[in-house]
Amino acid sequence: MRPAAPLASGFLLGIALVLPRDAHSQAAAPAGTWALTNARIETVTKGKIEKGTIVIRNGIIEAVGPNVTPPGDARVVDLAGRTVYPGFIDLTSSMGIPTPTQPQGGPGGGGGGGQNAGAPARYVGLEPGRVIANEVAPSAADIRASRDAGITTALIAPSRGVFRGLSALIPMRDDSSAQYVVKAPVGMHMGFQGVAGRYPATLLGVIAYERQELYDAQRHGLLMDRYKAGDRGVPRPAYDANLDALVPVVRGQLPAFFGASNENEIRRAVDIAKEFDLKLTIVGATEAFRALDAVKAARPLVVSVEFPQPVEVTGWAYRAAQRRELNDSATRDAAVRKIVEANAATLNRAGVKFALAPGALKPNDFIANVHKAIAAGLPREAAVEALTIRAAEIAGVGDQLGSIEPGKIADLVVADGPPLGDSTRIRTVFVDGIDYDVIPSAVSRNGQRAAGGGGRGGEMAQVAGTWVMTVNGPQGAMTSTMTLTQTSDAIDGNMISEFGTAAISEGRVNGRTVTWSASFQMGGERTTVNFEADVDGSRMTGRLRAGEMGAMTFTAEKKP
């Protein structure tokens, strides 16, 4: 047995135990045997150990307990004063999914003939057979930002689309790639966002399309079974990767992860799941407090802490209708915001089990909003469970992740306080038994990123040029053209749409995020439309809010 490494104050593991990075970046099995001693251990499933030892071997937790003797070959680390808890699991990540090249406009109408010579056209968002594990290539910055927030595993799937594909659960290690996938496929990811310019473009079409596709999958499975059973009266069904992927979904063998945020979306997802007997996991559920009856019957639940704006909350308009006082919108918004932040607390009180997830929030904002949910009445322990063991169970890996138990993957967070504590600072994160330092300033309680703290905060998007924008409007896709100029973080320019030409005002670039407003004459009224988009090179994805017409999503491509 080697002597315990003397641990200085300040940050410890990183300095005390620098391992050559390439030693474990090449091998599939992570190197090293560790004994983390004298730590306060929050196992999540087996209570708290005030002073105990965790032994890690080959990336797996070998032993945990107050009286565990470090094995002779272990690197021993004295963690007196530190707390170790399981790494968090992010069930709503879409990091590292490459943007596929969109086909050039599919056939639009009933009689229109498409001419798709060569490679078959891809319709992103209508691809049940899309295997994310084959595509995922997260950037080091994305991985690091998650890990620094205490996230050790992420479930990767596109965040939009009708049939988004088969998700993959990957560890947040620097060399993460398909070979380290913890589980794939975890589920079939579905949602309600249509495809621009093609059926189904609107919510109407999306639901009909989903139902038809699921009926087709049922039949595909039936025909396949008959054929395999030797019923040669049945012709061999045509190969169809998309239907093949859906067969286990309609048979309840593979869960459907259904993106459904507001009350009615939740109810719609539950209705579809009932019709096809799907193994449903609702993802989003930001208005689950309005649909307790529906979600109780539709566990499990992945609850996003990307809180909706008060005006978007179902029922907000009731208050507007019932308004008896002037200028009470600020009070009303504050009240609605409180309710929305208490969503998880309400579910917890109602005895509903759930995982917490970031939605589209960046890791630090995610943790900051989890703190808001705790402030709104969610017990801290329930929040920790929701980020660890519940998430692991929902991803189907409750036997591998989510708690500190022998036999589980050594995804651990070493911090100077309890998980989600008010002033807890994460020091070191283990993923697959590999230790990673955390730059202390990168994570702060308020989700404010310090300068140079990793992630994408540093670089500013360059948006000058001409963009073609497609808005997913309630009546289908609308196309407009936008010309932007950029001076430092300010943008200017104009937009040309079917509502005429409008000048851009209040244009700002903040990192990858760009926001602006433009005012249009719509339906006899001048309406100010607020845009917010994430810029990824020559592509933008974002949301707009157009007065009473509500929120819509859009994409834009920069003309070369």
Add this chain to the structure above:
Amino acid sequence: MTMLLAATSAFAQAGSAQQQQQLDLTAVSLPIPPAGKLVAITNATIMTASNGTIEKGTIVIRDGKIAAVGTDVEVPAGAKIIDGTGKYVTPGIIDAHSHSAAEAINEGTLSITSMVRIEDVLRQDGISLYRQLAGGTTTLNILHGSANTIGGQNAVVKLRYGLPVDSLKFEGAPPGIKFALGENVRQTNRNLQPGQEGRFPRTRMGVEDLLRDAFTRAQEYRRDWQQYDAKKKAAKTAAERAALIPPARDLELDALVEVLEGKRLVHCHSYRADEIRMMLRVAKDFGFRVATFQHVLEGYKIADELAKAGSGASTFADEWAYKMEAWDAIPYNASLMAERGVVVTINSDSDERARRLYQEAAKAMHYGGTSEQEALKMITLNAAKQLGIDKRVGSIEVGKDADLAIFTAHPFAPNARVDMTLIDGRVFFDRATSPTLEQLIEQMKQRKPHVASEDQ
């Protein structure tokens, strides 16, 4: 006077319940109106829409249904009383053509979208629904837009504002489907973006072709299923039955088969007499009835043919000339069609007009000399007939749903306003507890003038 007090205190209670609710976690919900177990509207002028007008009459509501109507009706003990003195009561107004309460209207990417359903996209909390309640409207026929030849499956709803979305559905209403003809479908009023491909059809000929093609496919699909069902019936053993493979289910054609079988009502957006005749020919060839023609601004030219085909007409009182096909319209359209035996309604097609359909009905009297009751029917009983829900709603008769509007004056008078709107005997709008423009103005007057220095 005691009656009035009773009514007032009941509403005061409702108000305080609402205030309590605001502290609750469900504060983005409305307090749900109590069930209309036993309610009596007394001493009112009752316009029944089916049996004339009753002066100083009483309506008794029991468990949401109309239990008694007349002058010689005893008010049961324990009833919640609404004093109708000086008030006019009409059946709840039915809007035969609405686009409210839906999160999407046109799936405009294909011209035949019979598989899409309004019931999938309903949203219950829009403020326009509340405004429509404030105009006495209780039932809506929510239709798709007119971008497509076949737009999709409609939803008939009651404006049970404040309840979850499923509560909106008019339980038991026959299903319907929206068709559309003319300029909107062939998209000649739409500006294509540069490089954007136009969608088939581009002419009225193409519209007919698409319809005939769709129904021919539906016939074949029905035949496949009939053959399967026959084989299944003929199968002698369970194993034989299990060996049969059903045809592929097609949601687009399912809805059209229901049309062929008379189980789904066709509501067809149309303007010109020639295109309406085309639709009638197609329907005749495929053996179904068009339940209603919507807009139907040239209906007066072919009223006899509409009546003969058993098709209703749902039109505007005086809205036209907004595009070429809406040019040849006259303000006598509703009255002329009604005189020839067509079941006529006047609809809103607009969140705004849906708040004052009683004024639109009054125009039928004003322009065309339609009788008062006939005009009232155009926004109540006739709409119920067109939607196949006339056994439930549309007139004030014993046994029907207690869907009622209580007006401050004759509903066709310019100063008439709705005081209270009931659905299933439950008060869903009550002017006494609702914000009004007058109240807001009064509050504004009472506010202190804005002093800039107070901002600091």
